[in-house]
Amino acid sequence: MEKREELYRGKAKSVFATSDEDRLILYFRNDTSMKDGEKIEQLERKGEINNRFNAFIMQKLEEAGIPTQFDTLLSTNESVVKKLKMIPLECVIRNYAAGGLVRRLEAKEGTKLTPPVFELFLKNDKLHDPVINESIAVAFGWATQDQLNRMRELTFHVNDILTKLFDKAGLLLVDFKLEFGLYHGEIVLGDEFSPDGSRLWDKETRKKLDKDRFRQGLGGVVEGYIEVAQRLGVPL
Template sequence: MSDREKLYEGKAKIVYMGENPDELILHFKDDTSAFDGEKLAQLAQKGEVNNAFNAFIMEYLQQAGVPTHFLRRSGARESVVQRLEMIPVECVIRNRAAGSLCRRLGIEEGRILEPPVLEFFLKSDALHDPMINHSHIRSFGWASEDEIAAMTRWTERVNVLLLALFARAGLILVDFKLEFGRYHGALRLGDEFSPDGCRLWDAQSLEKMDKDRFRRDLGGVVEAYIEVARRIGVPLA
């Protein structure tokens, strides 16, 4: 690993240069964080589980026509992806009220949102990922009008696809975030999709099956991730 060029190390992944300039290697770590890095821990197996989970979801979305940067898994903790010029905007879609939406608007947790709420946030740990709108994105040049429309369209499409996938597994997809980037000018879904970046509840008990277990000191974080993976058919070693 030391002979590869490290491009970036984040809270949950390390990004290395791939074998050619158009490819990157994502290394999924066991590190877990919350509250902009104020709460940190290492959870055994998390990197392996999230790598397998992400590969499964990305391939599922690709088969449904969603353009993603994912190419292949290359190891228990690593995947090869296209190198994107990332857009510094998080697209968050909410099917039920939870997290910051409840705090901002005083909405009770679990309220069904019909239609789903789509929000944009600037990806910036230093600024605590502030909420932004369509005008901010255009005025500051983070994305073009066409790209905003495409990010919106693909986020809503992913929501429809994943709502159905998780519902079949007895799970409620409460909310999730997506990030996009440009591959030679073409928009692609980037980053990852795992229980680190979404909220999932058991449909019967409403038990939290995502990173809220870490945020709220509920325990059994990786065990919950593994259970979600098992239900939707992710092959785990």
């Protein structure tokens, strides 16, 4: 399979076409950004760690019956994935109050949410990924109600699987975002799962081991990612 032109360049990944019309290559860069790209830094090994982390998680999810975009780990920073027609929405699960929920509701960070909170966001950097509801998503044609139902079902299933996985590693899965797309008409989990798009805390100390280390100027961003990966048994 031959790697061809760059099709899309996001904040931390690039997507390349291949000689196989049904496959793409995701290239995980070392770019780390916040505030929709207003602040960008290069962090050595970050792309490699996220690539391997994502491969590990997606394989775990596949084993548990979640259909994913992931195909194979190609190189240090690259993975081969199925070509999806992406749905421009982000599905977010919050198990504990943090980030935007704390700011919007003036909630206490770390409050356990029972049951977990499900939120839907429009994927749009210009609008700063606004919170929307299912009615808006259907009215604007971003997804059908059946697709939204399936996305919500899969998101909660992923939460059940990963909450247990991280708990065994002594970690709290605070929250995370997922993106989905269509593959031959089927809703499939796409994009990535890594500490870039999730919040992961030490279960005992509540030490932050995710991208909040970058957002909040705590330092040791890559070191935090590596600690999570090692606890999970991700081959680095």
